[in-house]
Each structure stands twice: as structure tokens, then as C-alpha cells.
Amino acid sequence: MSDLFSVPPRGPAAPGGGDTGNNAPAMTVSEISGSIKRTLESRFDHVRVRGEISGLKRAASGHIYLSLKDDQAVINSICWRGSASKLSVQPQDGMEVICTGRVSSYPGRSNYQLIIESMELAGQGALLKLLEERRQALAAEGLFATERKKVLPLLPEVIGVVTSPTGAVIRDILHRLRDRFPRRVLVWPVLVQGDGAAEQVAAAIRGFNAMPADGVVPRPDLLIVARGGGSLEDLWAFNEEVVVRAAADSRIPLISAVGHETDTTLIDFASDRRAPTPTAAAEMAVPVRSELIAEVQDLGRRLYGAAQRLGSERRMQLDALSRGLPDLQRIVEEKTQRLDERAERLTNGMQVWLRQRGNLLAELNARLPHPRQQIRFAEQQLEPLSERLQRAGPQVISLQHQKMDQVDAERRLKSALELRVERAAQDLSALDRVLQSVSYKNVLRRGFSVVRGQDGGVLKADEISAGDMLSIEFADDRSVAARAQGGEADHGLPQQEPEQPVKVAARKAARPKKDDSGQTSLF
Template identity: 60%
Template sequence: MSETYTTPGLQPERAGANLPELTVSEISGAIKRTLESAFDRVRVRGEISGFKRAASGHCYMALKDERAVLDGVCWRGTAQRLSIQPEDGLEVIATGRITSYAGRSKYQMVIDSLELAGEGALLKLLEERKRKLGAEGLFAPERKRALPFLPEVIGVVTSPSGAVIRDILHRLAERFPRRVLVWPVLVQGQGAAEQVAEAIRGFNALPAKGPVPRPDLLIVARGGGSLEDLWAFNEEMVVRAAAESAIPLISAVGHETDTTLIDFASDRRAPTPTAAAEIAVPVRSELQSQVLDFERRLLGSSVRQLAERRNQVEGLARGLPDPQRLLQEKTQSLDDRSERLQLAGRSFLDRRGAELESLGHRLPHPRQQLRYAQQALDGARDRLSPAMQRLVTQRRQLVERLRPLPPRRELAHAVQTLATCGERLEPAMRRVLTARKDTLDASKRLLETLSYKGTLERGYAVVRGPQGLQPRAKDVRKGDELRIEFFDGAVTALASGGREASSAAAKPATPPQPHGPAPKQGKLL
């Protein structure tokens, strides 16, 4: 089978023939061409070892099994698109071609893609990665941030197509419509992990007040799938991006039973994308009714509190005496006292007056006294007679027992005196009254005599001028209207004589000459 390895382009020479002399480069090139044509596409299973990413971006590693080692290289452009991130110990199936590196007399595999070798290997890797990242503290509970109660803007990192984004948007709209920014990413296959990590970082990098609002909450979501389908969310770069996100992040990858590493790094894990929307926002209608309830209680408690205070105040006020009433009582008391004070003086006088009057009443009128005296006298007289009778009888009996000598004359004299006194009393009184009446009549007559009317009756007259009574002739002026009163009436007269009325001032030298006789008046009395 040596022919199989005959390098094409080189003429096979017989043994012992003069072999052409090749340069190292020529043989290296020949080997390279041979290798590349024979192994231009191979799949090799092995464990990655000695992984190294060079500054150029190229990745170098070795695939090994129990007995052999195969160097491998992954050029930069390819390395960025690998569906899994190579790391030591990873059991992978590498796809690529075999080539040589002439510079170092090496052959190696140029890897186009890497896939994990079997689920067992994946789970093993997952466990190791989880342990490693956990040891770094990426999953620590204290790193978890609280989710905002009501985010204004929600950033969603997921595939723009499919049920996941629809479920999320639908549930958000049902609960509390919000502004949602969707950052479309591949969620599986090559480049998915990079896109997801880039989206998380991209949201975090948005300026707080830029044209694109920075979300208050992120949701990283993907629907269910196999372990391989979800693998991007186990990648370290995704896990780190989630752990480093300053924006609180909800992971919702796969179904309830699927757990990816991003779930450990996120602030909250949602079992499904729909659940993520439920975690993200509260139900608006519930909040509205809660606010309404608070409003009602706020109003109710305030009103109640005011009412309680009012009741307290009123209760206390009832304990206080009404100041106005107090004042009124005092005022009344004052009024009362001052009135009594005023009255006291008058009342004192009145009382004395009343006493006086009472005493006066008790003082009988002289007539009454006379009547009393009369009565007493009558009584005495009445009693006197029988007494005298008895006395007389007694004495008579005595006398008769001794000698019959009655003192009749003395008794008769006393009776006579008494009768005379009684008779004299009435006329005496009448005389007194008559004397008084006469005095009164005399006075009345005197009064009538003294009245000028009486004088008029005797023929005199009263003259009244403009100034009233005109007792002097010198006061009468010529032309004065005089009123002459006779006893039976009055007449008016015009003075034809007397002083000149108008010339009195003009001719003061001229003495007033009476013209004509002034009414002659005699002496009044």
C-alpha cells in the first residue's frame, strides 16, 4: 500500500535509482498537499487540552485520547462563531481538515466547528463550569438585586420570531402595558452565546438619558429545547454578562425542568417566558383597586379621626361651664345687688314712712276718740246703773239691817251730772263746728272783697294797654288801643290823649301833654 502514500506530482523512482533531491520546503509542501487531499474533511473526537487563545485571536489546543495527541488550531474568524467555547477537558467532536505546519514539522487539525461529545459529557461540563463560576461568587445570593416593582421600560433579549416574544408581550399587555425594547438575538447555534452576552451588555451600556431609554429590567428568554439547544445559556460569557448586568435581570430559558447556568447568575429565574412577564410587572387593575382602597381608607380614617376629635372636644366642652352663662349669672347677681342698693335707701325711708303711717293709723281720729270715750262712757253708764243698783241694794240691805237711811240725794245728783254732761257734749261740738264755719265764711267774704272782680262790681274798671295792665296814666300813649274790663264784660277804646307816641323820640324837649281826660281810676281799696 506504499503507492497510496506516493506523493502526487512526484515521479516514482525505482529503488536504487537516482532519487531526485528535494528541498525541505519541497517535501514539506508535498506532505501538506498529500495530507490536505487525503484528510480534507474529518471529524475527530477527543478531549481538549492545552487550550490557548493567542493575542491574534487564533485559538490553539490539542485533542487527545488515551494514546495520541492531535494539535488543533481554530482561526480567529472561526473561533468567534463556535457554538461552544473550547476549554481544557472538554470532550468534543471537532470537524475540520488535517494540514501541516511546515515551519515546525507538525501536522495539525484546522478546526471549523466544535460540538460537545454526548450529553453525559455536556452535563459533566455543566457541573464543572457551575462549580468554577460558583467558586468565583457569580451565583452568590448577595449579588442578586431586587426587581423594580413597576419597571417603566423592559428590555427583552430573545429571538424576534417565535412564540416566546409573543407570549411575553401578550402577558405584559394583559397585566400592565409597558414600553418594551426587544434586542433580537440568535438563541441557539453558532454565535448565539455571543449575541446574547452582547445584548445584555448593550442594554447596560445604554446611557440613562439617551434617545434609546435604558431599561429598568431585562428579560433573557428562550423557549424549551434540548440541552444542546439551550447550551448558549450555559456559556461562560453569557453567565458573566448576566451576573455583571447592572440592570436587574430575569432569566426564562427553556421549560420549568430545564436549568441553565444563566438561571444561577440572574436575579430571578422564571420557569417560562410567560412567567417572566408576570414577575416583571404587577397587574394594573389590582393596583388601581388597591389605590382606590387606600384612598377610601385615607378619607374614612381622616373623617373618623376628625369626628373623634370633635366628640372629644364636645365632651370636654360639656364639662366646662358656659362662660356666657357664668357671666350672665354674675351680671344678674350684680344687677340684683345694685338694684337692692338703690332700693335700700328708698326702702328704708319707705319702711319708716310705713311705720309712721301705721302709727298714724293707729292714732285714732279725734271723732273716733270721742266715740271711744262715748262708748266707754256708755259702758260705764250701763255698768254704773246696775252696779249702783247692786250697791244700793247691798247698802239698802245693810242699812235696812241697821237702819233705813238711804243716800238718795247724792246718787240722784251724780245721775243728774252725768245726764247733763251727755247733753252738753253734742251742742259743744256743734258750737265748735259752727265757729269754724263762721271763720271760713268770713275769710271767703274777705277774699271776695279783696278780688278785683268784686271791685269791678262796685263800679271800677281795669284798663289794659298794649303792654298789659296800665295802672299809670303816664304810660298811655295817644292812639294806644286800650282794653277796659268792666264787671260784666270788656270793651276796647282808643286813647285820644296821652303822650305822643311817634314824637317821643323826635321832640324829646316837649313834655308830654295829656290830651283829653285819661280814664279816671279811683282808688281800688
């Protein structure tokens, strides 16, 4: 672009720093930016750029912002909302595409950008790569799992067909169904190629599933999604994610018949059955009526023959078993005779048993003593026991009275001891309070001290002589040793000389002072 603008050579600079050699008018930033924008748009008003999409962003306004890059350069691109809704492919990061549009600039950031008007994939290889990546992603979600496949009905009453109403596909399907087994067919017309085809196919599948089972228009028992052959780009609508998810979510069994036998689309993996052609899909949907009738007739003949053979075999088995059975009348006569014999033996045996029990009872009656004899014998044994009880009764009662008196004495003694201990504790507490009130320790707590001699006796001021060893007791039970000197006492350990004199008061000692280190002084 160096030939678009030319700048005249500059002359020698003026002494004041101004440029007097160039009298061209100075341009504003907006003017030169607008000139660059017009130059770019007039020079590159229609270009086709091939590159990889990077940094894709969809704004809330509907515009698409992206960058196209190769191994050496990057160009910012934008697709306005009106053009974005008409794109034949949905842009994604990493997708290699060919974009058609014009080059313009954005003065606000001093950069140039490509205004995209249309977009297409860069070659069949890119399509196959995108197809494989999408297939792997959907397979990872489990949309192609075998356990999701549903069984096709043997003879559906209503068949729903999703295809173009003007193509040869629907005529082939109807013709094939009419030849094999006429069924009611509902056609949902859709676009099978171009913009909006994928959304229409997905909406048709969901629409058939949303129909009520008992509505005016019956819900199909089987769905067929069909399209004729074509290139990979022509069949791309059946590779879109929205179509694959609609087929996987269908509650009605679905047969996919897209393209020819060698064509494979993602809907084939999500459907319950894949047909190589639309005609083959019609053959999968219904059986041949004549063959079905022949098969049913053949099954009927086989069933009738099997029933005949089974009846003959059972009749022969019954005859063989009946010949092996004994005469029923003879069996009954033998059982009757045995019953009469058992009845006669039972009667005789009962009479013999009664006689034996009578003899045993008479023998026991002869051996048993008379009740009066038993009573007299018991009275004789009871008399000595009664006499012993009468003699021992007063003794037992007296002994029990003594035990009760002992128990009552123990209880009273225990109560008296507890009361005595409680009173003694109260007296001891009262004495302790009196002792505390008269104790000299209370006096020491008010700041006084006690001076004792070497024998431990308490000394008065007039009983202390110079050179006497003294022991001074304070309120915290500590004592210090001191030596009296001229009416004053030196304190310290007995083995050391006193450092400072201490005046010994007759009643009250000096209060301890604290040194700089915080330790209470004894002087």
C-alpha cells in the same frame, strides 16, 4: 500504512560497499515528505476525532494550536484563524470535544497533525460538566450573591426586552403586557442561538444600561431577557460567561426568562429575578390593571372607614375629658381671690420687715463708737511704734551696710584666689617644659643609655672595675643587669652567667638589634 510503499529486496552488496542489486532512483527528503503528505491528505481528507483538549495555545496570528488525547495516544492539532472564528464552542484545556477536519503532515518536524475545521462538545454530559464548572467559578467571584439582587419596580414606565424579533416570545410578552397593564416596550433584536448570539445578548444588556435617562429614547426601568424552550445546546448562548457578566453588571433590574420552567441557565443565577417562561416574566413586570384599580379602591374605602372611626373615637374621648374638667370661671375667681390675699400679706410683711431693720440699725448705731474716738485711739497706739522705728532705723541700716561689705569682700577674695591659681598653673607649666628640656630622658631617646652602680648612682667609664655589677637603663624605662669584665660588661640576670659581652660606652650605648623572631635584642 505499510501497504503504501514497497521496497524491492536488496541483492548482494558490491565489494566496494555499494548496492548493485537495486537500481531504483534515490528520493530526497523533501520528495518523500511531500509524498507522505499527499498520501495522508488523500486518505484522511475528512475525519471526526473525539478526544480531550490539552496544551491549548492561541497564537498572535489568531491560529489555535492544541493536542487531542485519550488514554493511549495523542495527536497534534491546529485550527486556522478563519475556522477558529467560526467555532461554535470556545476550546479550553480538559474539554472533551469532537473535531471535524483532515489529517496532514508538517515536513518541518516530520510529524502528522489534524487540521480542525469545526468543533463540538462530546455529548450532553460534557456540556453539563462544563456548565457546572463555569457556574462554580462565577459563583466564587460573587456574581450570584443575594445582596447583589435589585428590587423590581412596581409599575415600570418603560420595559426593555432582549430577544429575537421574529419569534413567538416577543408576541407573548407584548400580548401579556397589553392584557395586564399596557406599558411602553423597547425591543433590542438579537440572535438567541448559534454563533455570535452570546455577544449580541451581552451587547444588548450593556446598550440598555448605557442609554441616558433623559434622552430621546428613554432608558428602560426594567429589562427582560427572553427565549423560548430548546435543548441544552440551543440555550448554550445564555450560559456563556460574557452574558452572565453583563447581567450581573446591569444597573437596571433584570428578569431572565430563558426556556421553559425546567430549563436552567447561568443567566438565571445572575439576574435579579428568574421567570419560568417569557409569559411569566411579563406577569412579574407589571400588575393587572383591573386588580390594581380594585385594590386601590379597596384601600381607599378602608382608609375612609378608618378615618371615620378614628374621628368618632376622638370625639367621644374629647367629650369624656370635657366632662371631667372643672368650671374655668370658678377656677379663675379662686385664683384671683388668692392673689389679692397674697398681695395684701406681702404689703404688710414689707412694712414689718422695714421696721425690724430700722430698730436693728438704731441698736447698732448706739453700740458703735464715734470715728473721732477711734482715730484718737489709733494715734495713741501709733506713737510708741513710731518711736521704736526711729530708734531702730539707724541700727538696721548699719547692719545692712556691714552685710554688703562682707559680700563684696567675699567676691574679691574669690576673684583673687582664681587669679592666683591660674598664675600658679601657668608657672607650673613653664617649669614642666623647662624640666622636660633638660631631662636626661630626651638624651636616652636619641639612642643613649645610663650605666648605674649597685647603689643606683650614675657611673663613668673610668669608675667601672672588672666584676662590678651594673644596671643599664634605656629610653623605654627598662633596665638590664650586667657584670663588668676587663673594660667590657657581661649582661644578663644576676643569677645567670652572661652569654655575650657588651661594650659599655662612656656616652652612647649600642642600638638594640632584632633577632630572627622579630624580638629586639638587648645586646
